[in-house]
Amino acid sequence: RERTSRRGNKYTSLKISSAKKTLNVYLRGHLTGSKKPALKDTVEVTGLFRKEKKVGEVVFKNEIEATKTPKKPYGIKILKRGGSEGR
Helix, strand or coil: CCEECCCCEEEEEEEEEECEEEEEEEEEEECHHHCCCCCCCCCEECEEEEEEEECCEEEEEEEECCEEEEEEEEEEEEEECEEEECC
């Protein structure tokens, strides 16, 4: 889900799940074109995992911060396309 904060900062949040767990993924900016995952795609996420993160009074649980930085190759990589759903 691509959104823009009240301050005008663009960000993307999505949920990834396996048979046993669901994790939230957050990254600054929007994904475009072929970098944008669709429903049922198999993805690899590299980033910083936090069991709990507080932003103001909001608490985010089980989240991976996947924003790319110059020193860390974080991000989302699509390994396999899962079908035409959600495109």
